[in-house]
Structure formats: C-alpha cells, structure tokens
Amino acid sequence: MKTLILPMLAISSLAACATGRMSDGDRLALYDAHAGAPVKQIHFYNAMGWDRIDDEHVLLSMRPSETWLLKVSGPCLDWGSASPTLRLSSTGPYVMAKFDRILTEGSPISCRIEEIRPVDVKAVRAAQDAMTAQASSGT
Numbered sequence: 001m002k003t004l005i006l007p008m009l010a011i012s013s014l015a016a017c018a019t020g021r022m023s024d025g026d027r028l029a030l031y032d033a034h035a036g037a038p039v040k041q042i043h044f045y046n047a048m049g050w051d052r053i054d055d056e057h058v059l060l061s062m063r064p065s066e067t068w069l070l071k072v073s074g075p076c077l078d079w080g081s082a083s084p085t086l087r088l089s090s091t092g093p094y095v096m097a098k099f100d101r102i103l104t105e106g107s108p109i110s111c112r113i114e115e116i117r118p119v120d121v122k123a124v125r126a127a128q129d130a131m132t133a134q135a136s137s138g139t
Contacts (some may be wrong), residue, residue: 024054025054028053028054030121030128031053031069031124032129033057034067034120035118035119036117036118036120038117039097039098039118041097041116042062042094043092044093044094045093046062047062048058048078050066053069056072056075057069057070057071059119064121067118067121068118068119069115069116069118070115070116071114071115071116072102072111072112072114073112073114076111077136078133080137083116087105088100088101089102089110091137096113097113098112100113
C-alpha cells in the first residue's frame with residue numbers, strides 16, 4: 001500500500017478558481033455537469049493537489065488538464081480538526097473505486113472511494129468564464 005500526502009498549498013489552479021463565492025452545492029453541480037462516466041481505476045502518479053467540494057466529494061488534480069471527481073463514502077472526512085493534507089491508499093500505481101480509501105491527516109476515520117469520474121477541465125473553465133462574464137454584466 002502506498003500513501004500520498006498532498007499539501008493544501010499545492011491545490012491546482014482549476015480547483016482554486018472554483019472556490020470563489022460558489023456554495024458547495026453549486027460547485028458540485030458545476031463539476032458534476034462536466035464529469036464523464038465513472039471509471040473503475042485511474043493511473044496514480046505525482047498529483048498536483050486536491051480540493052474539497054463537500055463532505056462526500058473531492059477533486060484530485062493530476063496535472064492542469066487532468067482532474068478527477070472522487071465520491072467518497074461520507075460524510076466521514078474530518079475537515080474541521082484535520083491538518084490541510086489528504087492521504088490516499090492505493091494498490092500499486094492505481095487508485096481504484098470501491099477499494100481504495102481517502103482520509104485527512106490526523107483523523108483515524110477513512111472513507112472508501114465509491115466513484116471516480118474524469119472532469120472535462122476545459123468545459124469547467126469555460127463555464128466559470130461564462131458565469132464571471134454574466135456576473136460582471138449584471139444579468
């Protein structure tokens with residue numbers, strides 16, 4: 001089993017853009033609308049970072065153009081008292097849905113990854129740009 005610890009400061013620019021003034025529900029709707037069909041596993045290598053969407057969803061950014069929406073068996077992540085790191089247990093070079101787990105550093109509780117979906121990063125950015133343009137035009 002291998003464990004990855006990702007510092008909060010390494011969150012990808014995509015994830016940072018989405019955290020503006022959107023509620024958890026709005027952020028989940030945005031990513032959910034631009035996520036593909038679930039996959040059983042992903043090739044896991046040096047991740048750029050992660051971002052919490054809500055108590056049951058996490059974005060995992062592998063590189064600027066590769067982001068995954070993870071649904072976990074939650075709410076079970078202790079975001080309040082945990083340090084800003086995330087750990088993934090993975091088997092070999094892959095992270096597998098229904099098998100691997102995710103936890104916040106310092107918390108004894110872990111969550112099983114229930115679903116892994118690819119995110120269309122370009123579509124999310126276009127939707128964010130459209131929302132920003134709409135907000136600035138006042139419509």
